[in-house]
Amino acid sequence: MIRAHLAERLAREGFHVKDIAERLNVTRPAITQYLKGKRGGDSHELNRVDEIVSPIAEKLARRIRSGLPGGLETAELLETARQLMIINKGGVATVSGGAGEAEGNTESMKLLRERLQLELTAAEKYLELANKTSDEHTKLLLRLIASDSIKHGDIVSQIISWIELGNGSGQRRFQAPDRSVLEQMISLEDSASEVNLRRNVRTAHPVARLLLEWIDTDEEKHEKIVGKILRLA
Numbered sequence: 001m002i003r004a005h006l007a008e009r010l011a012r013e014g015f016h017v018k019d020i021a022e023r024l025n026v027t028r029p030a031i032t033q034y035l036k037g038k039r040g041g042d043s044h045e046l047n048r049v050d051e052i053v054s055p056i057a058e059k060l061a062r063r064i065r066s067g068l069p070g071g072l073e074t075a076e077l078l079e080t081a082r083q084l085m086i087i088n089k090g091g092v093a094t095v096s097g098g099a100g101e102a103e104g105n106t107e108s109m110k111l112l113r114e115r116l117q118l119e120l121t122a123a124e125k126y127l128e129l130a131n132k133t134s135d136e137h138t139k140l141l142l143r144l145i146a147s148d149s150i151k152h153g154d155i156v157s158q159i160i161s162w163i164e165l166g167n168g169s170g171q172r173r174f175q176a177p178d179r180s181v182l183e184q185m186i187s188l189e190d191s192a193s194e195v196n197l198r199r200n201v202r203t204a205h206p207v208a209r210l211l212l213e214w215i216d217t218d219e220e221k222h223e224k225i226v227g228k229i230l231r232l233a
Contacts, residue, residue, distance in 0.1 A: 002080055004040025005049055006072070007031050009057040015064055023060045023071035052083050074124075075117035075153075082161055109163065116156045123149035137207035144214065176233035182226060189223035 003024050010020045017035075021028045033039035056076060063070055126146035133139045176182070197212040 001041045004034040005053050007034040019064050048087050074120045112156050112160050119149045119153035179233050182230045185226050193219040
């Protein structure tokens with residue numbers, strides 16, 4: 001819907017389908033379908049869609065006119081979608097850099113948005129590298145790193161949403177799992193981390209050793225995080 005709305009806005013300003021497609025990172029037939037209403041749904045059903053999408057449309061229009069590179073970024077698209085979801089679920093959204101952001105949150109939100117973009121970009125690059133790599137061990141390692149970047153992006157995106165909805169702080173909202181269950185999980189993590197795979201499993205492939213180290217490191221991380229949840233409980 002956001003892409004469809006942007007396509008309509010840019011087309012009304014007289015830009016060619018080719019230029020719009022390049023800036024929205026989609027094909028020309030997709031833009032044609034947006035403009036005919038055959039794809040993207042009806043964005044006008046959303047509340048405040050013009051207000052939220054206008055800054056992006058203006059930025060893209062300036063870039064087309066001036067011939068500058070750059071189009072609709074993935075993080076930008078995701079955050080715009082989240083803003084509209086919040087508004088249309090009855091919440092209060094904060095436009096990036098606007099007066100709606102609580103004092104003291106502006107820098108945090110800026111940092112989070114920058115990190116979201118970095119994580120998504122990193123994921124794309126690692127996946128590209130994985131596709132170009134013939135060695136299956138290295139391919140798996142690169143795909144795992146990309147997966148972690150995607151997970152990090154999901155976490156950052158969710159925290160942005162919590163802050164915007166005013167749920168970003170306050171321990172009173174924290175509800176820990178049952179303490180006995182957490183203690184069982186700690187025991188499981190202890191058992192898993194007792195045997196260091198990298199030191200005890202013999203393999204000649206250097207990347208395979210890195211993959212085993214990955215598992216060992218994750219087990220240590222899990223034990224640490226579950227331990228902190230247990231202390232919070």
